Amino acid sequence: MLFISLIIYVILFPNIIYSSPGVSSRYKTNGFHTHLEYRIDPDLTMDSQCLFVWHRLPPYLYIEPEELYQLNATIIGSINIERSSSQSHPFAYCFILYNSSKIPYRHSKTFSINIHNRYIDPKSDDNQQYETVYLPEPVIHFTKKACPYLGSGCPPPLTETGIESPRELTVTIPLGQQKHLLFVYPLTCLFTLIGCSLLFIFSR
Numbered sequence: 001m002l003f004i005s006l007i008i009y010v011i012l013f014p015n016i017i018y019s020s021p022g023v024s025s026r027y028k029t030n031g032f033h034t035h036l037e038y039r040i041d042p043d044l045t046m047d048s049q050c051l052f053v054w055h056r057l058p059p060y061l062y063i064e065p066e067e068l069y070q071l072n073a074t075i076i077g078s079i080n081i082e083r084s085s086s087q088s089h090p091f092a093y094c095f096i097l098y099n100s101s102k103i104p105y106r107h108s109k110t111f112s113i114n115i116h117n118r119y120i121d122p123k124s125d126d127n128q129q130y131e132t133v134y135l136p137e138p139v140i141h142f143t144k145k146a147c148p149y150l151g152s153g154c155p156p157p158l159t160e161t162g163i164e165s166p167r168e169l170t171v172t173i174p175l176g177q178q179k180h181l182l183f184v185y186p187l188t189c190l191f192t193l194i195g196c197s198l199l200f201i202f203s204r
């Protein structure tokens with residue numbers, strides 16, 4: 001009897017576990033950049049027609065717009081890569097990872113993104129040199145229905161079908177120091193001036 005239940009258990013076990021596509025992920029932090037990689041393995045017991053990714057980033061993080069265009073992502077908000085955190089706004093983007101009304105999702109897919117830290121403005125308290133901040137991960141949505149149209153914006157996240165990573169990633173961003181700025185600003189201006197003069201001289 002025990003043996004039979006064991007066999008039934010083994011046969012049914014995969015169905016119990018795989019109630020949604022599985023996500024595995026890796027990340028690598030390198031100074032001001034974090035490389036995130038995701039692999040989505042299909043749930044063979046469920047026919048997903050559409051997988052899409054939804055990601056919202058706080059003002060202190062950004063992704064190069066070029067990288068998002070390559071993913072055919074719809075971007076909500078604008079990304080200015082040169083601004084500091086306090087001059088930036090959060091933005092969101094979404095893209096379709098799999099879309100087929102005929103063939104259900106059967107083969108693993110991967111995607112990766114590079115997230116950059118923005119400069120955080122100096123604090124008046126000069127002793128603090130770093131700040132550890134939260135790095136939200138993308139939410140991967142899957143649905144048995146047709147893909148939503150992402151042309152005019154990202155639809156609200158489908159909470160019932162989102163796979164969120166259980167990790168709580170953080171990044172440590174160095175804070176600008178007031179006293180460093182005293183010479184960083186003139187130096188930046190000087191280099192810009194030299195660069196422009198050279199360009200002006202050589203373009204004549």
Ligand SMILES: *[C@@H]1O[C@H](CO)[C@@H](O)[C@H](O)[C@H]1NC(C)=O
Pocket residue numbers: 070071072
């Ligand atoms: C983006 O869209 C273009 C044109 O529709 C297509 O050729 C390309 O494969 C798409 N890229 C991705 C990553 O889906």
Ligand SMILES: *[C@@H]1O[C@H](CO)[C@@H](O)[C@H](O)[C@H]1NC(C)=O
Pocket residue numbers: 096099100101102147148149150
């Ligand atoms: C998904 O694919 C179908 C064709 O199979 C196409 O008509 C539809 O526009 C696609 N949806 C999106 C959001 O790309």
